Amino acid sequence: MEGASMSTNPRTVDEVFKDFKGRRLGMLKALTADVEEFYRQCDPEKENLCLYGFPEEAWEVNLPAEEVPPELPEPALGINFARDGMQRKDWLSLVAVHSDAWLLAVAFYYGARFDKNERKRLFNMINELPTVFDVVTGKKPVKDKPAVNNSSGTKTKSATKVEVAQAKPAKPVPPIQKDEEDAFDDEDEEEHGDTFCGSCGGPYTADEFWIGCDICEKWFHGKCVKITPARAEHIKQYKCPSCSNKRART
Numbered sequence: 001m002e003g004a005s006m007s008t009n010p011r012t013v014d015e016v017f018k019d020f021k022g023r024r025l026g027m028l029k030a031l032t033a034d035v036e037e038f039y040r041q042c043d044p045e046k047e048n049l050c051l052y053g054f055p056e057e058a059w060e061v062n063l064p065a066e067e068v069p070p071e072l073p074e075p076a077l078g079i080n081f082a083r084d085g086m087q088r089k090d091w092l093s094l095v096a097v098h099s100d101a102w103l104l105a106v107a108f109y110y111g112a113r114f115d116k117n118e119r120k121r122l123f124n125m126i127n128e129l130p131t132v133f134d135v136v137t138g139k140k141p142v143k144d145k146p147a148v149n150n151s152s153g154t155k156t157k158s159a160t161k162v163e164v165a166q167a168k169p170a171k172p173v174p175p176i177q178k179d180e181e182d183a184f185d186d187e188d189e190e191e192h193g194d195t196f197c198g199s200c201g202g203p204y205t206a207d208e209f210w211i212g213c214d215i216c217e218k219w220f221h222g223k224c225v226k227i228t229p230a231r232a233e234h235i236k237q238y239k240c241p242s243c244s245n246k247r248a249r250t
Contacts, residue, residue, distance in 0.1 A: 010110050017107075020126060023103055024132060026054050026056075027103070029058075030053075030059035030061075031132065031136050038059070038061065039088070044083050053099070072106055085235045090234045094231075096133040096135075099132045099133075104126070195219050196219075198216075198218035204219070209221070209229050209232075211225065211238055213240035214239065218240060
């Protein structure tokens with residue numbers, strides 16, 4: 001990736017923080033002010049694409065670096081493949097989370113040679129800024145409570161009273177007997193006994209989350225394709241990594 005090395009390596013805490021802020025603002029532009037152009041460039045028909053932020057507050061959607069290992073940590077790969085399979089706001093939130101992770105990775109890549117106090121100072125400076133995820137989702141940062149003086153003149157943090165509602169306890173639900181639970185699991189596993197994960201080849205088990213590809217109709221452990229139950233709820237049509245790569249090549 002040519003743009004990843006557009007600036008000289010920052011050497012001090014202040015220089016690394018300046019680099020961080022520039023890259024952060026570039027990615028924020030892509031996900032907010034320039035979101036229509038960013039959305040257009042993340043075409044699922046193209047190959048694996050990444051979102052890069054640059055120190056001069058610019059952004060770019062491009063292929064990952066070809067050299068191994070890369071000059072800098074690489075951002076999330078293939079953000080374009082999930083674009084049409086999720087609601088737009090959820091997809092942008094997902095890209096924002098990965099952008100935050102990449103920004104921290106680059107900052108602490110540069111700060112690897114800092115001592116303990118310098119790394120702590122760098123993190124505190126970064127932590128004062130809202131994350132990309134905070135800005136994209138509109139989440140308001142939590143503010144520290146102001147200190148107040150008590151009668152003795154010492155400073156204490158203002159305490160907030162929390163009122164706990166006295167709710168009437170619900171009628172307990174009788175637990176499922178172990179024999180009934182075992183019978184249910186045996187029946188479920190018998191029904192899917194010939195199902196194997198398309199990634200690791202492991203057999204179906206009722207106590208794990210699975211997801212099926214709508215293209216090749218193979219089933220996968222959620223952990224093998226990095227899909228959680230919460231994320232799966234927002235996917236309209238799931239394409240496994242193999243089908244996504246085939247589509248990109250064609």
